[in-house]
Amino acid sequence: MGFGKYEPELIENKWQKEWTEKGAFNVEADESRPKYYVLEMFPYPSGKIHMGHVRNYSIGDVVARYKRMKGFNVLHPMGWDAFGLPAENAAIKHNTHPAEWTYANIDDMRTQLKRLGYSYDWRRELATCHPGYYKWEQQFFLKFLEKGLVYRKKSPVNWCETCHTVLANEQVEEGLCWRCDTEVIQKELSQWFMRITDYAEELLESLGELEGGWPERVITMQRNWIGKSIGAELDFEVENSDETISVFTTRPDTLFGATFMSLAAEHPMVEKLIEGKPEADKVREFVHKVSNMDRIVRGADDLEKEGVFTGAYCINPLNGQKMPIYVANFVLMGYGTGAVMAVPAHDQRDFEFAKKYDLPKQVVIQPEGETLNVAEMEEAYTAPGVLVNSGEFDGMPNEDAKGAIVDFLGKSGKGKKSINYRLRDWNISRQRFWGSPIPVIYCDECGIVPVPEQDLPVVLPEDAVMNEDGRSPLPDMESFHKVTCPKCGKMAQRETDTMDTFVESSWYFMRYTDSRKADAPFDSKSLEYWTPVDQYIGGIEHAILHLLYARFFTKILRDEGYTELSEPFKNLLTQGMVLKDGAKMSKSKGNVVDPNAMINKYGADATRLFILFASPPEKDLEWSDQGLEGAHRFLNRIWRLAEEFEGKLSATGACAKPSMELSSDAKKLRLKEHETVKRASRDMENKFQFNTVIAASMELVNEIYSLKDKLMETEDGRFALSSAYSTVLTVLSPIAPHICEELWAAMGYEGYIAEVEWPEHDEAALVTDEILIIIQVNGKMRGKLSVPAAASKEEIEETALAHENVTKHTDGKTIRKVIVVPGKLINIVAN
Structure with a gap:
């Protein structure tokens, strides 16, 4: 060939065409060869790739190509995380259907990715918005529903007024919607949940299997989000009532120091406690205010502690003292029981609250050799010590007292050992159109009825017209929601909520192993051969959203017999961001590179x-x-x-x-x-x-x-x-x-x-024939010397002393000592 100017476009087009026509990167399971599954987190089809995409997918492509050259049978697929609000909002803006918008964007982005020469097996391409994909997701839902792993309940939820939908706790960032930055409010709705809490302990324990393969930072983030606490559940009787309030605490050793109780605004006992009391209106006003605060803000350490007295009292189960019951803004229903025994001398939040409302403090743990004076304390004492003012437990180290006090209360039925998790069940209901329909029907006669499996998929209507305000059109489309009950044949109502888009991304890596299979979500032999993913690549921002959900989904599918896999991703690489002028690239900053x-x-x-x-x-x-x-x-x-x-x-x-x-x-x-x-x-x-x-x-x-x-x-x-x-x-x-x-x-x-x-x-x-020796005179470098690798100390010394720059710096001086460090340097001492 004749060489002219290097013209990248001609060369790149030539080889991309060649690879495509020859199926250069197509791959099949082959038991005779070691496999390697490399996967980058698939993109949302926005229509344009950005430099973050280029970095992520270039990293993955180098890994794939390198592993092929190392003899591995490499699976390297690509697809589209295609459901979600951005497509719906864009469709509203452009007066079109989200499907039309999404598929056009997929075509554009596929072309862009191919221009970069990534070695994908494009035959395995999938889009999560395709009925052939989400059909299986709906089947999973029905299986989980049958086993009680999916349930519906009315509860306070995170609501975004701009997006017109519910958000999972993980999708609320500093009180704002993760997508549009609108302030999130609390709203009472009936919603569908997956029982991720049933897997909290396994999700926590199996993080140990990922050590060494996952960044420690991600493992720590997941461990903290699951938030296991070992403690006790204690029962406090409500004064002049048959009611009791249960409290979860990790500090039963401080129970003698509990001087009041704090309840979450959403606690079901609040209304009973205030009924007929003069404090009722003030409490209801406070409850309304606090209920609309973001849960993350309410749990923050720097939150100004506020509360209101309910007019009711409870009884300390150890010492029988009356304790006023407050509703407090920093107590959450999502953690423990939604009730906190307040020990202001030994908990900083309680200390600040007690100081603000002039509530009593009682020291029950003293540091060794010291005496705390409650009147002089400027902050809570939270370090170890021995018990005081604690009856028969006085003098006991506080760690020993934890078990002893729980055992004592257990004999009277007022307490028991307990484990609590910060993790809450996964709210998967979304009140938007562009998502996988939840496959259930509501019948006045039969209640909640699963859509028969043979009727799957429940397909999103192609004739839907988007509402300008973002509300889902499904509740207004009788052709979609008006159906007959599969059980009794009477008129019924189809569910109009769709699934959280994180459901789709929780199993897509399994579908890639046989993405065109029409009679099952995946082929069991292909799945067994290819999984787990050997190298997963994506952003740290997915640490407690996608990555946690994918781990949960893998375990639930294992238990339902779909797979033997327990952990989906063997190794994880979280790539850094692409910055310009020190900031993340964004249109608003005007620093985007196309x-x-x-x-x-x-x-x-x-x-x-x-x-x-x-x-x-x-x-x-x-x-x-x-x-x-x-x-x-x-x-x-x-x-x-x-x-x-x-x-x-x-x-x-x-x-x-x-x-x-x-x-x-x-x-x-x-x-x-x-x-x-x-x-x-x-x-x-x-x-x-x-x-x-x-x-x-x-x-x-x-x-x-x-x-x-x-x-x-x-x-x-x-x-x-x-x-x-x-x-x-x-x-x-x-x-x-x-x-x-x-x-x-x-x-x-x-x-x-x-x-x-x-x-x-x-x-x-x-092995080199010559080595480079550094020459020093009185510790200062004066030259370099190439000598035969086999040269003796004497030969090195003789050659160095004859070096022009050495003679210059030793002229007129007496050479006192010559130090030879073999293979490295020679130092000549002269004065």
Whole structure:
């Protein structure tokens, strides 16, 4: 071939077409080969890829290509997380149906991703909004409903007025809707929930299996979100009543110091406690105010503590003292029982509340050798100590007292050991159109009736017209919601809520193993072969949303017999963000870089190369136009070498074994080549440090440039150049695949470079004939010396003393001592 100017677009289009036509990355299960499943979190089809996508999918593609070269049977699929509010809102804005909008965006984004040369098996592509996908999700729902793992109840929920839908706790961020930043309010609605709390202990315990494969930060975030607490449940009798209020506490050792009780505004006892009391109106007003506060804000440490007295009292089960009952803004129904025994001397929140409302404090734990005076305390004492003012438990270490007090109360039926979790059941009901319909029917005669399995999927109507205010059109569409009851045949009402879109992303990685299967959600043999996902790649923002839900869904499907898998993702890489001018790219900041524009100007390979070179995968990356230009220049340097070598070098292969004696310069290049492969192999395997792989390749290219003129003159030199250049192309091929395929073919190789084996370094090639010695005079560096590797101390000393710069700095001085550190340095002491 004749070499002209490096034109990325021509080369990239050529190879993308070639890979597609030949099905280069199509893959099937093959029990005779080791498998590797690499997956990036699939995108929402917004219509345009952004630089975050480019980074995420470039990382995944390098892993996929590298693992193929290492001999693995690699599954690398792509699809679309296609349901959700953005499509619905865009459809409203453009006066179209969300399906039309979504599929058009999918077409656009597929084209963009293909331009980047990602090695996907596109035959496995899926879209979660397709009835052939969500049909199985509806089947799962019915199975879970049958087993009691899905249920419906009326409860206070997080409501976004802008999105007109409920949000799960995990979707409320600092009191705001995670999508639109509208302030979230509390609303009482009947909703569908999945019993994720049934799996709280297993979700917590099996985090241990992920240590070493998942970032510790993500494991900690999940552990904290599940929030296991070991403590006790204590019963407080309500004065002049048969009622009792149960309290969960991790500090039963402080029970003698409980001086009042705090209830959540939503606690079911509040109305009973205030009935007929003069405080009733004031309490109801406070309850209304607090109920509309965000739960995250209410649980924050810096929240100003507020409350109101109910007019009622309860009895401390240990000492029989009356305790006033308050409703407090910092107590949540979502944790424990929604009631807190307040111990102001030993809990900071209670201390602040007691101080504000002039409530009594009682010290019951003293630090060793000290006496706390409650009147002088400026904050609660929360450290260990011994019990005081605690009857028969006085003098006991507080840790020992925890069990002793619970055992004592247990004998009278007033307390028991208990475990509590912060995790709440997953609210999956959404009051919007663009989601998977919940497959149940409401009948006045039969109650809640599951849609018969043979009637699945319940399909979203194609003739739905979106409401301008965002409300779902389904409740107004009789053609959708007016149905006959499958049990009694009478008129009934179909559920108009749709499922949370996180349900779709909780199992998509399983569907990829056989995404076209029409009679089951997945093929059991394919699922068993491919899963778990060996390497999952995505943002840290999904730590307690998608990643927790996917783990839960995997375990629930296991227990229902769909899979033997317990954990979906063996290894997790959370890539950093792409920044510009120090901030995350966004339209509002005006700092967005369009990937299409960069590809048009510099090519896909240069864009990939830069985004992988600029930072290690897990760190944030600062965008640099100059950096991208530098990547383009580097690829041009590789191109010019091929131009110079055309017709002059034979195709030796990477890290080829020489059949002839090599000159010192050829050995020098071969040394650099094998150092490069050793370093690149290590860094590919060790957390995918692609930036140092690229840096090593750049150093090898520099070495080729420095030696090529001399080496082109001899047979052994041309051999060394061919091997080293082939190594450059091989090592860089997962990162910049198009140019490497083109130049590989230009060198006369058969087949794709994507299919060759990853080169192995030869330790013998790393043994050098010469070593570099640093020369110091009186501890200061005065030169460098190349000596034979086998040189003796005496030979090194003699050569160093004769060095021009050494004689200059020792002239007229007496050499007192010569210290030789073999293989490193020589220090000459003179005065």
